[in-house]
Amino acid sequence: MKKPSIKDYEYFLDIWPELVRDHPGKFVAIKDKEVLGIYGDYMEAAQAVYVEHEYGSVLMQNIGRGPEALAVYLHTPGVVPSQ
Numbered sequence: 001m002k003k004p005s006i007k008d009y010e011y012f013l014d015i016w017p018e019l020v021r022d023h024p025g026k027f028v029a030i031k032d033k034e035v036l037g038i039y040g041d042y043m044e045a046a047q048a049v050y051v052e053h054e055y056g057s058v059l060m061q062n063i064g065r066g067p068e069a070l071a072v073y074l075h076t077p078g079v080v081p082s083q
Contacts, residue, residue: 001011002014002038005032007033007050008030008032008033008059009059009061010030011030011033011058012030014030014062015035016063018067019038019063020063020064022065023038023061023063024063024064024065025035025062025064026038026039026040026041026062026063027039027040027044027045027060027062027063028045028060028061028063029045029048029049029058029059029060030058030061030075031056031059032056034078036049036052036058037052038063038066042062045060046060
């Protein structure tokens, strides 16, 4: 699976203070240094990324207490969202 660019993770680190202030405990999806959305949990984020955004690799990051929080990488081609 192709991982998102390190630039997307570095962008997350740059905007992390604002994200944790405004959206603690949620998930952010980032592609090409652009925030695709902020979601309440992993499943909501995954469904939205699969349905709303073009295929490719996306950084999905938990907005935790520290920027080292769990990183999740998604590669969407061929994925069919559940209804």
